[in-house]
Amino acid sequence: MKKVLVIDDEAIVRTSCERALTPEGYEVKAVSSGKEGVELLQKESFALVLLDLKMPDMDGIEVLNKINETWPDTKVVMITGYSTVETAVQALRLGAYNFIEKPFTPDTLLAAVTEVFEKTNQGGAEDRDIKRDSGNP
Amino acid sequence: MRNLFNFRNPEKSIATKLIIAIGLLISIVSLIFWYAILQKQKMDVMSIAVKYGGSFVNFTKESIHHSLLTSQRDETQRVLETLATPEGVRRVRIYDHKGKILFCSHKKSVGQIIDKATVACKGCHVDPGKSSELLQNPQRWSVYRENSGPTLLKIVGPIPNEPDCYTASCHVHSREQGILGFVEADVSLALLDEAVFKQGLALTAYVIVFVFAVSAFLGIIIYKIVSRPVSELVDGMAQVAGGNLDASVSIKSGDEMGVLAQTFNSMIRDLKAARDQREKWTQTLEAEVAKKTEEIQRTHANLMQTEKLASLGRMAAGVAHEINNPLTGVVTFAHLLKKRFPSDSTEAEDLNVIIEQAERCSKIIKNLLTFARATPSEKGKVSINDVLSRTIFMVQNQEKFHHIKFNINLEDYQFIILGDPSQFQQIFLNMFINAADAMNGRGNIFVSTRKTTESGKPYVEIEFTDEGCGIKEEDMPKLFEPFFTTKPVGKGTGLGLSVSHGIVKHLGGHIKVKSVVGKGTTFFVRLPLAEEAR
Ligand SMILES: Nc1ncnc2c1ncn2[C@@H]1O[C@H](COP(=O)(O)OP(=O)(O)OP(=O)(O)O)[C@@H](O)[C@H]1O
Ligand SMILES: [Mg+2]
Numbered sequence: 300m301k302k303v304l305v306i307d308d309e310a311i312v313r314t315s316c317e318r319a320l321t322p323e324g325y326e327v328k329a330v331s332s333g334k335e336g337v338e339l340l341q342k343e344s345f346a347l348v349l350l351d352l353k354m355p356d357m358d359g360i361e362v363l364n365k366i367n368e369t370w371p372d373t374k375v376v377m378i379t380g381y382s383t384v385e386t387a388v389q390a391l392r393l394g395a396y397n398f399i400e401k402p403f404t405p406d407t408l409l410a411a412v413t414e415v416f417e418k419t420n421q422g423g424a425e426d427r428d429i430k431r432d433s434g435n436p
Numbered sequence: 437m438r439n440l441f442n443f444r445n446p447e448k449s450i451a452t453k454l455i456i457a458i459g460l461l462i463s464i465v466s467l468i469f470w471y472a473i474l475q476k477q478k479m480d481v482m483s484i485a486v487k488y489g490g491s492f493v494n495f496t497k498e499s500i501h502h503s504l505l506t507s508q509r510d511e512t513q514r515v516l517e518t519l520a521t522p523e524g525v526r527r528v529r530i531y532d533h534k535g536k537i538l539f540c541s542h543k544k545s546v547g548q549i550i551d552k553a554t555v556a557c558k559g560c561h562v563d564p565g566k567s568s569e570l571l572q573n574p575q576r577w578s579v580y581r582e583n584s585g586p587t588l589l590k591i592v593g594p595i596p597n598e599p600d601c602y603t604a605s606c607h608v609h610s611r612e613q614g615i616l617g618f619v620e621a622d623v624s625l626a627l628l629d630e631a632v633f634k635q636g637l638a639l640t641a642y643v644i645v646f647v648f649a650v651s652a653f654l655g656i657i658i659y660k661i662v663s664r665p666v667s668e669l670v671d672g673m674a675q676v677a678g679g680n681l682d683a684s685v686s687i688k689s690g691d692e693m694g695v696l697a698q699t700f701n702s703m704i705r706d707l708k709a710a711r712d713q714r715e716k717w718t719q720t721l722e723a724e725v726a727k728k729t730e731e732i733q734r735t736h737a738n739l740m741q742t743e744k745l746a747s748l749g750r751m752a753a754g755v756a757h758e759i760n761n762p763l764t765g766v767v768t769f770a771h772l773l774k775k776r777f778p779s780d781s782t783e784a785e786d787l788n789v790i791i792e793q794a795e796r797c798s799k800i801i802k803n804l805l806t807f808a809r810a811t812p813s814e815k816g817k818v819s820i821n822d823v824l825s826r827t828i829f830m831v832q833n834q835e836k837f838h839h840i841k842f843n844i845n846l847e848d849y850q851f852i853i854l855g856d857p858s859q860f861q862q863i864f865l866n867m868f869i870n871a872a873d874a875m876n877g878r879g880n881i882f883v884s885t886r887k888t889t890e891s892g893k894p895y896v897e898i899e900f901t902d903e904g905c906g907i908k909e910e911d912m913p914k915l916f917e918p919f920f921t922t923k924p925v926g927k928g929t930g931l932g933l934s935v936s937h938g939i940v941k942h943l944g945g946h947i948k949v950k951s952v953v954g955k956g957t958t959f960f961v962r963l964p965l966a967e968e969a970r
Contacts, residue, residue, distance in 0.1 A: 312765070
C-alpha cells in the first residue's frame with residue numbers, strides 16, 4: 300500500500316489531498332499539526348509525508364528535521380505558499396524531496412507524489428514499509 | 437554756518453579756535469599797520485607843513501627886508517599885522533638874539549621877552565641860558581597845542597647879518613654880529629589836523645572792514661574745507677555706528693579731507709560687503725537648515741510611509757498565503773468534479789471556468805506578493821523578454837493602465853540574465869507605474885528590447901518611453917536618490933528608481949534617462965547578458 304501522510308493545519312488542504320490521491324490508489328491519512336503527525340509516525344510508517352511549511356504549533360522545518368532524523372526512509376514533499384519559496388529551497392537543502400506550491404491542482408500533486416514512489420520506492424523501501432506495516436498492527 | 441558755531445561744543449571746535457586765532461592775529465597786525473600808516477601820514481603832513489612854514493618865514497623876511505633896512509618900524513609892524521590871519525598864521529613876530537620882541541602881529545606883546553623854553557631858543561641852543569653852545573642838528577620848529585585849540589606849528593627863521601645892515605647909516609648893527617634876530621611864525625594846522633583826522637577815520641574804517649572781511653572769508657573757507665567735511669564725516673560715522681551701512685560721505689575735494697572721506701566711504705563699503713556677506717551666509721545657512729529640516733521631515737514621513745507600506749505588504753503576503761489554502765480546495769474539487777463529466781460536456785466547460793478563475797486568483801496573489809516585495813531573491817536564469825511580457829500582461833489588467841496603450845517591440849532573442857525574476861519584475865513595474873503617473877493614466881508607452889555591446893560585452897537594452905510630463909532638469913541628479921519623489925505622500929515613496937538602480941548596478945548594468953519637459957521621458961536599462969547565454 301502506498302501510504303501518504305498529510306500534515307496541514309488547513310482542513311481544506313488535507314481534504315483536497317485525500318480526495319486527489321485516494322482514487323489513485325494511495326492510502327492517505329491526514330493530521331492538522333506537526334505534533335499529531337509525529338505521534339502518528341511513531342505508530343505507523345509512511346512512505347511519504349506531505350508537509351505544510353507554515354503551521355501554528357510546530358514549524359514545518361522542525362517536523363522535517365524530526366522525520367529526517369527518526370525515519371530517514373520517509374520522503375517529505377513540502378507544500379508552500381508562493382511567498383515561502385526560499386524556505387522551500389532551504390527545506391530541499393535540509394533533505395525534503397520536493398516541494399509544491401499552493402494552490403495546486405490534483406494533477407500537480409499527483410505528479411509530485413507519483414514521482415516520489417516511482418523514483419525511490421521501487422525497491423526495498425516499499426518492501427520495508429510493508430514489513431513494518433505487517434509487523435505493527 | 438549753523439554747524440560751524442553750533443557744532444557740538446562750539447568753544448572747542450577747530451573752526452572757532454582757528455577763527456579766533458586768525459582774527460586776533462589779523463586784528464593785531466592791522467592795528468600795527470593802522471598805527472604806522474597814521475604816524476607816517478602825520479609825519480608827511482608835518483614835513484610839508486614845515487616846508488611851507490619855512491617858505492612863509494622866508495617870505496616874511498623878504499617882505500620886511502626893505503622896511504627893516506630903512507628902519508621904518510611902523511611899516512614892519514604893519515606888514516606883520518597884515519601877514520597874520522586867524523585861520524592861517526596865528527602870530528608872526530620878530531625878536532632879537534636876547535629874546536626881546538621887536539615886532540609882533542599882536543602889537544601888545546612888542547617889547548616883551550619871549551619864553552626861552554620854547555623852540556625859539558631851543559631850536560639851536562643846547563641850553564638857552566648859555567647862548568654859545570649850539571645843537572649839532574638844529575630843528576627850528578615845533579608843534580604844540582593850546583588847550584582845545586588846533587595844532588600849531590611854531591617855526592623860527594634867523595635873520596642873518598648882511599652888508600646893507602652894518603653899512604647902513606643908522607649903525608644899529610655892527611659888522612661882527614652873525615644873526616640880527618629871528619622871525620617866528622605860529623601857523624595853525626587846523627586844516628591839516630582835519631585832513632589827518634579824516635584820513636585816520638577812513639583808515640580805521642578800512643581796517644575794520646578788512647578785518648571783518650578777512651575773518652568772514654577765513655570763516656567761510658574754514659567752514660568749507662574743515663568744519664563741514666568734518667561734521668559730515670562725524671554724521672556719517674554716527675550713522676554707521678547706528679547701523680546704517682548705506683551711509684556715505686560726499687566730499688569730493690582732492691585734499692586730505694577728500695582722501696579721508698574716500699577712505700571712510702570705502703571702509704563703509706567694505707563693512708557693508710562684509711555684513712552683506714555675513715547676512716547672506718546666515719540666510720543660506722537658514723535656508724540650508726530649513727531645507728535639511730524639511731528633508732529630514734520628509735524622509736521621516738517617507739520612512740513612516742515605507743514602514744506602513746512594508747507592514748501592509750506583510751499583511752498582504754499573509755492574507756495571500758491564507759487565500760492560497762481555500763484556493764487549493766477550489767482548484768482540487770473543481771478538478772475532481774470535472775473528471776466525472778465527459779470532457780466535452782457543458783459541466784466540464786463550466787468547471788473549467790471555475791478552474792481558470794481560481795488560477796487567475798492565484799496569479800493575482802503571486803503578483804501582489806511580488807509587489808509587496810515579500811519574495812526574497814533567488815538567482816536563476818531569467819529571460820528578460822518573458823519577464824517583460826508577463827509584467828506588461830499583469831499591468832494591463834490593472835485599472836490604472838486601462839487607458840494606456842502599450843507599444844511593444846521586443847527583439848527576437850533570448851536575453852538571459854542571472855538574477856531574480858521578481859526583481860526584474862519590480863524594475864519594470866516601477867517603470868510602467870512611473871510612466872502611467874507621468875501621463876495621468878492616458879497615452880502611449882513604448883517598450884522595446886535590443887541587443888547591444890558595451891566595451892566588447894553583450895548587453896540587453898530595455899527602453900521605456902512615455903508621453904508624460906517629463907522630468908525637470910533640476911530633478912535629474914536626484915532621480916535615483918532614495919525617497920526622491922514628486923508625487924503626493926501616500927502615492928510615491930521615491931524608492932522605485934533607487935531600488936531599480938541598486939538592482940541594475942548590482943548586476944553590472946546601468947540606467948540612463950532622457951527627458952523633455954512636457955513631451956516625455958525615456959529610460960534605458962542596460963544589463964549584461966549571462967555568460968552561458970552568449
Ligand atoms: N517616466 C517619468 N516621467 C516623469 N517623471 C518621472 C518618471 N519616472 C520617474 N519620475 C520622477 O522621478 C521620481 C522618482 O521616481 P521613483 O520611481 O524613484 O519614485 P516614485 O515613483 O515617486 O515612488 P515609488 O516608485 O517608490 O512608488 C518620481 O516621483 C517622478 O517625479
Ligand atoms: Mg515609481
